[in-house]
Amino acid sequence: MTRYSNHDHRRLLSSPAVFPCQDISPATLLTSLVSLSLDVCNFQCRLFPTQRRNAREAIRQVGIILIFLQELPEIPQQSPVLCFSELHYSFQKILFLLQDCTRKGARLWMLMKLQYVASQFRVLIRGLATALDVLPLHRIEVCGEVKELVELVANQARKVKFEVDPEDEENSKLVHSILRQFEKGIEPALADIKRVLDYLDIKSWTDCNNEIEFLQDEMDFQYSECDEREVPFLSSLIGFLSYCRGVIFETLDSRNPSDSSEGRCSTETIKCINPEDFRCPISLELMKDPVTVSTGQTYDRTSIQQWLKSGNKICPKTGAKLKNTDLIPNTTLRKLIQQFCVDNGVSLTKLNNPGRDIANTTVPGSPAAAHATQFLSWFLARRLVFGTMDEKNKASYEIRLLARSNIFNRSCLIQVGTVSPLLFLLSTRDKSTQENAIAALLKLSKHNNGKEAIIENGGLKPIVTVLKNGLSPESRQTAAAIIFYLAKQHRRLIGENAEVIPSLVELMKEGTACGKKNAMVALFGLLVLASNHKRVLEAxxxxxxxxxxxxxxxxxxxxxxxxxxxxxxxxxxxxxxxxxxxxxxxxxxxxxxxxxxxxxxxxxxxxxxxxxxxxxxxxxxxxxxxxxxxxxxxxxxxxxxxxxxxxxxxxxxxxxxxxxxxxxxxxxxxxxxxxxxxxx
Known part of the structure; x- marks a missing residue:
């Protein structure tokens, strides 16, 4: 018996249906047809957030054909097996489409695809009609009533209209209206947002987060296939749902923020440094020959030379005027880049492709996504200052997620002033809040402005306190990772702090495997400065x-x-x-x-x-x-x-x-x- 299930790895609205092999026995084919029909009929229309009418009609027609198949003792030898194979193929595609309509996390995307999905229902049901047209009912021994039902299905399948549900269309237009408001820099009414969420049955933080994760996967797939036509729209939807997750849903249901797999082990090690740290700010490609200019910024030699030859006299990243055009080789960074390539078995040329993780996160994916992120950042910043402890904890977790892999999001969060209140939360005696606050600061410390904000707000002291006496191993190892990022620009300041290096060494002795690795990479970063060698040895x-x-x-x-x-x-x-x-x-x-x-x-x-x-x-x-x-x-x-x-x-x-x-x-x-x- 052939069974088909909803595989999460199958891309939405793809249909890997296959025709039965030519040598399949009629008995096996009939059994599989009945099984597929039952799978289709087991779907209940109340489970469909969208396309309820079309799904109900498709299930009804397959249900009638199921009656015929169950009455059929066997596929007659003299009848053409091809028509039954066509039915089998159509049933598979209908089943895949129904699974997509009920797929976890895909509710908003299916609403946005309502026209295409309705047309797919129409095509598939007419495919059933084509298969039934060549079915020789006069040769098949079933009762007359069943034959009449099959003929009725064939006639209806050719005529039935699979149209967009008016409620689906109304809510789709409302989503587009909300996105247009975000695009114009207008914060939409919460009542309109809640109306869409209620219609799609997105009732909890987890439901909303599942939608975001699905859209991110879809966007990653489009990047991998070099088909980025829908990426701006996907970015807008992700921005909209991220706003909903942070603003609409106040409670983290059935989930402890500190137990999320994200950030559970904030491993920033010598062999696993983020490639974005190795890309030239000008070309966004991996630097083969990194050099440092008078402002302290590092670029690939070829890129900065072209910049200077064009007559530019300012630093491309900071905008500050260059005191001179000397290019100082950054041998330490070159060593790290080469080591990264060796560890991962790749060449520089293979990595010199400004991919999605770098090129498309330095700027917002769309104007709507940009403004949605800005509104959310302001909301989270206010919550960190004026909210209850639970609200502050939740805001810290949202920042942690929002800044996870998007450089533009980090920039927004830093600009609205989230660093200072996050540093204040490090002194809390609540383990979950401390973990979320230190993890959020880790994400922000990867941005140059984030490093400066941490130092300017006196953040080194509370981070070192967490490094020494954090309430959990996760907090301590995350603090060590922050030290590594801060050391890129403040090696001398950090090395002169009498507590940092001994605390890192202590973490190497007593920490988890992840903690040991983070402590090592932080020490490695400090050792780039010669004066820190003695301090490290004395520890x-x-x-x-x-x-x-x-x-x-x-x-x-x-x-x-x-x-x-x-x-x-x-x-x-x-x-x-x-x-x-x-x-x-x-x-x-x-x-x-x-x-x-x-x-x-x-x-x-x-x-x-x-x-x-x-x-x-x-x-x-x-x-x-x-x-x-x-x-x-x-x-x-x-x-x-x-x-x-x-x-x-x-x-x-x-x-x-x-x-x-x-x-x-x-x-x-x-x-x-x-x-x-x-x-x-």
């Missing part, structure tokens, strides 16, 4: 990282630990701290055993630094381990170009030591190694 960071390496079974945690150690080992104090805890055998062992290329490269970087800073004693210990050479040779063939260079340097050092045991590393060779580590 007893090296022994903690070595303990993590010795006990961790997760490759990603190991890789992150190695990355921080590689940064620390570049100076003599860091190398000395590693040698003091006998890290050398552990690093060489990991280099031999790990299967991750980036992990091997970090190991080689550490070993090179130890050779330079540790001298002959370290080189001698490494030279005794003949198995190291095999790992280095593998990097020459399987590693990245950077890893291969480092492997060659290390092999040369070890070979020269073996040839001349009493010699030391040549001064020029030491400089070459330092230069290699600094550039890569």
């Amino acid at each position: 007893n960071t090296v022994p903690v990282l070595v303990d993590i390496l010795a006990s961790s079974e997760k490759d990603d945690v190991t890789t992150d630990s190695l990355a921080v150690l590689a940064a620390l080992a570049e100076n003599s104090e860091g190398a000395e701290a590693m040698l003091k805890v006998s890290a050398l055998p552990l690093i060489t062992g990991i280099m031999k055993s790990t299967t991750r290329k980036v992990g091997k490269e970090h190991c080689v970087s550490i070993l090179l630094s130890l050779c330079v800073n540790g001298g002959e004693d370290v080189i001698g210990l490494m030279a005794k381990d003949v198995s190291i050479m095999a790992s280095l040779y593998s990097l020459l063939t399987d590693g990245t170009s950077r890893a291969a260079k480092k492997a060659r340097f290390l092999m040369r050092i070890l070979q020269q030591f073996n040839e001349k045991p009493t010699s030391s590393v040549a001064p020029q060779q030491t400089l070459d190694v330092i230069d290699l580590l600094g550039r890569n």
Whole structure:
């Protein structure tokens, strides 16, 4: 028996119906036809938010054909199987359409597609008529009344009108009217909005959120298919529903905000940095050669050079006048970009496509979406200041969702002043409220203006307090992620705070796996500033990282630990701290055993630094381990170009030591190694 269900992965209004195979037995075909008919007839019209009349008529006609099929003992051998196959195909398509009309989260979109859906009903029912026309009823042994019913269905199917329901049309026009008001910068009447929501039976926060998620999936699909004709309209609908979710629905039903999967583990790690941080603000493409201008902003060299050659004398992002046209290479950012590509197995050229996540979120998807977001942002900002604690908690959660992946939304929320009251909420003793407030601040900290707003409002202190004494592991690890984003522009200020680095190290010791990773990436960001190296070492960071390496079974945690150690080992104090805890055998062992290329490269970087800073004693210990050479040779063939260079340097050092045991590393060779580590 063939059964068809509503698969969420099937795109709305798509119909993967197939004809039965030619060799199917008549008995099997009949059984499947009856099963399909029952599935159609089991739909109840009261479940249809829209298209109730058309759905009722389609179900009625299939129900009559079901009577005929149930009376039929078997498909007669002399009758053409083709007509029954046509029925089977039409039943599948009708079933898919009915499923779409009742699909969770698709109510508003189906209302907007009412003309198309009505025409689909018309086409499918007329397809039934075509199949019934060639059915040789005179050869089939069923009672005369049943034959008359089938003939009646065939006649009606050709004549019946599947038209748009007047109520559907009225509410569709009302939605368009609401969107036009948003587009003009007019806040619609709540009564009109509630009227639409009531008609579609969107009665709760969860119902509204399901609609938003469906529309976002639909928009993502259109981007992936490079068919963006409906994207502005979808953006408008998402803006409208986001406004409804925040303003109309006061209660988060059957859902604890802090239990949402979104933000549950705010992992901002060295290997999982958001690609939007690596895109040039001018071209929106991944930066191959990032350079910094006099205003402190970073661009891809090619893009900023073209900007300057065009006669522009201001910073494209800030609008500030450039003091000079010097372009300073940003080697740290280049290292992060290259590492991101290696970790994810992609090339720069494959990522240099300004996709939807960047290009289409820096500006609003439509004027209606823009104004809806602005109205909602003002509402949420007021709630954060004047609302009850429950209302403040809910507003924090809405900001957390609104700013999740949309740069324009973040900008709006920052402009209306949500940062300051969110920082104030961090001192609450309610775990859920603290989690939502810190998670919302994390999203806003990804925007340059958000970073500045946090610092200007004295936000570092309350964030560090959460980092140290947050009410939940989630709050602490999110605070560490915020430190990472703030460190991009305020490394010195953060490093000079006596509590930040020790708190990050403590989180590495006692935090969850996600907390450890967030603490590592924050430390890595702080280490870009040379003056922070000493502070990180004084916090007893090296022994903690070595303990993590010795006990961790997760490759990603190991890789992150190695990355921080590689940064620390570049100076003599860091190398000395590693040698003091006998890290050398552990690093060489990991280099031999790990299967991750980036992990091997970090190991080689550490070993090179130890050779330079540790001298002959370290080189001698490494030279005794003949198995190291095999790992280095593998990097020459399987590693990245950077890893291969480092492997060659290390092999040369070890070979020269073996040839001349009493010699030391040549001064020029030491400089070459330092230069290699600094550039890569």
